[in-house]
Amino acid sequence: MGDIGFGSLGGILPELIIVLGGLLILVLDIAQADRQDSGRGYLAVSVLFLIVGLTGVLLQIGMEPYIVLSTTAIDPFATYLKLVIYTGMILVAIGGGSYMNRHATGRGEFWALFLFVTAAMSFAVSATNLLLLYLSIEFLSITSYILAGFLRTNKRSAEAGLKYFLYGSVAAAVMLYGMSLLYGATGSLDLGEIAQGLAANAEMAAIIPAATLLTLVGLGFKASLAPFYQWAPDVYDGAPTPITAYLSTASKAVGFAVMARVFVVALGAYRVEWAPILAGLSVLTMTVGNVIALRQTSVKRMLAYSSVAQAGYILMGLTAVVSSQQADLTVLGMNGLNGLLLYLFAYLFTNIGAFLVVLAVEDETGSTELDAYSNLVQRAPGMAWAMFIFLLSLAGIPLTGGFVGKFYVFGAAVQHQYFWLAGVGLVNAAIAAYYYLNVVRTMFFASDGEAATGRMAAPVAIQSVVLLCVLATIWIGLYPPRLLEWANSASRQLLALML
Amino acid sequence: MVPLNWYLVLAAFIFSCGLYAALARRNAIAALMGIELMLNAVNINLVAFWRYGEFVERLEGQVFALFVIAVAAAEVAVGLALIISVYRSRRTVNLDELDLLQG
Structure with a gap:
């Protein structure tokens, strides 16, 4: 048990700052x-607090890992993900903030919740204890349920909120049941102690499959893995676009x-048994997402399935x-985990950028359908070219962030002898390129439809964030x-904890 | 003393009832009640595991159950608010009729 007192709160200062910011906005409201x-x-206040929080996280880079309040790890892995989360939330706040201000009732509540959700994600990535993890x-x-349904007068937003709530609560309850079994098997809530407990009593091994599977339901739901993905397209489609942008990136991360x-950390000793299940989920998720995305007519919904x-x-x-039999994964250049981390970072900029372009078009034409994008290059050349870059990155074309992410995860699959998985992934990437490039065709070469009707004036805030996302991609x-160095050190540190 | 297994079987039964209600009932409120049953099944599990565990002096299981109760209350508050907001605009909370978003 670590010491509990004011002195130990320094490690979670970024989160505390964000929570204080949220409370301040509530009081101001x-x-x-x-x-x-x-x-x-x-x-302005929200962005300010988020930037201060991000600065706090940046200061934690390179620190020796340590545990605060015996539940929260301040380690390179958590720090890396906090960078992803805070960066994403800042981009969403600047790019999508004015849209929410115009359409939402209760702006104070919105911004307070926006900061709270950032703090929640920040705690989730550093939790080393099932209780804090669940909370x-x-x-x-x-x-997120509230934010997805925040535009109360908009029927689609309200429906998205309710659907998200019902799917999400069931998934959370199932996950909680799994956690209670893990607690019963080991008598501890700490991830490290759970690993030791499972190693010590071999007769408990019978409970592991059930407990892991149930826990996986809740976490797979958050990451929108098939077969728990049904909520994702509906919620991403119905929620206000800025909310979709963070749900599909930061929340998924x-x-x-x-x-x-x-x-x-907790199930490291049993990892190899899980490899076939995770591989199956991976194949199912990418195939289902891509096949259904093929026949979407709305760009927002297409991006939802692509997500x-x-x-x-x-x-x-x-x-x-998890498939690796090798004891020491940290020596591998592509250990899989660094690919996952790189992918999340590249995907963050690409997807937020793409959703902001959707937002700009939605603002101008009131539609997210593909027709609204026809000849976009004449109305808003900057937006069209930016969307082009984002779609290339989503498709995984070299010289974009998406390629680096894909290169590392596919490379890791090959390195661990998962050739069929990498093969299915490549076929899927090819299918995906078709519907991404379909949008490009509509934007640049749509022959039919009315001629360009004046220029589209996207707000400066959206333009600058989109430009930033293009540069980052x-x-x-x-x-x-x-x-690469950050991702490598983060992945090595976590893998070193494997029992 | 009642054996641990009895509690676990009871919890599993309640959990299954809740899961069935949450997935099969078409009324949003009934689905919400199913979710509550699932959470309470977990609480039985947690407290039973704590009571029969090796470390009775560590209160983790009990504390976890308390937190679950508090979170469940927060969840219900938000859930009912969302249900009311849908009801106001659609005049229904039947999940089959909420079909604006599909495809």
């Missing part, structure tokens, strides 16, 4: 007499991070980790040594 307030002030995942989920930590498919590729990285595509 109560004091605010003007009900018609534009919400611009809240946006932070539920915190994240419950806040949390699902994978928690899954990786639980599988590596399910991307989850399948990301899971390949984790499959590679290309930057990651050029193999930045710094990012």
Whole structure:
């Protein structure tokens, strides 16, 4: 048991700052007499607090791993994912904030919840204890339900919120049942102690498959893996686009991070038995996502299914980790986990950028259908070219971030002798390229339809965030040594914890 | 003393009832009640495992159950609010009729 006191709170300072920011906005909102307030002030305060939180996380890079309050690990793995989360939330806040301010009632509540959800994700990736894990995942989920249904007068948003709530609560309850079995088998809630407990009593091995499978349901739900993905397209489609942008990136990253930590730290000794199941889920997820994405007519819904498919590729990285018989994974250049981490980072910029373009078009034309994109290059050349880069990255074309991510997860699958998995992944990537390039065709070469009707004026905030996302996507595509170093050290540190 | 297995069987039974209700009932409120049953089954599990475990002096199981109760309350509050917001605009909470989003 570590010491519990004010001194030990330094490690979770970024999260505390974010929570304080959320509370501050709640208080400001109560004091605010003007009900018609534009919400611009809240946006500024939120971005400020998020940037301070991000700075706090940046300062933790390179620190020796340690545990705060005996439940929260401050280690390279958590720090890397916090970078992903905070960066994503800042991009979403700047790019999508004014849209939410215009359409939402209760702007103060929105921004407070936005900061709280960031803190929840931040806690979830560093939790080393089932109790904190459950609490932070539920915190994240419950806040996300509200945010998905935040546009109360919009029927689609309300329906998305309710569907997310029902699917999510069932998944969380199933996961909790799995956790209670793990607790019963080992008498501990700490992930490390669970691993030791399982190693000590071999007769408990019978309970592992049930407990793991049940826990996997809840985490797979967060990461939108088939067969628990049904909520994802409906919620991504119906939720306000800025909310979709973070649900499909930061929130998904949390699902994978928690899954990786639980599988590596708590169930590391049994990992090889799980490889076929994870490989099957990975194949199922990418195939289902891609095949259904093929016949979508709405770009937002197409991106939603593509996001399910991307989850399948990301899971390949984790499959590679658990399938390895090798005792010391940390010596491998492509251990699978670093691929997963790189993929999440590249995917963050690409997907947030793509959803912001969808937002800009939605703002202008009121539609997310493919028709609204016809000849976009004449109305808004910048947006069209940016979307082109994002779609190339999603398809995994070289010189984009998506390629680096795919290269590392496919490479890890090959390195761990999972040739068939890599093969299925390649076929899927080819299918996916078809529907991504279909959007490109509509944007650049649509012959029919009315001629360009004036220029589309996207807000400066969206333009600048989209530009940033384009630059970051290309930057990651050029193999930045710094990012590789971060991902490598984060993955090595977590794999070293494997029993 | 009642053996541990009895509690576990009871919890598994309640959990299955809850899961069935959550998946099969078409009324959103009934599905919510199913979810509550599932959470309470987990609580039985947690407390039983704590009581029959080796470390009775470590209160983890009990504390976990308390947290689950609190989180369940928060979940119900949000869930009912979402159900009301859907009911206001659609005049129904039948899950089969909520079909704006599909395909």
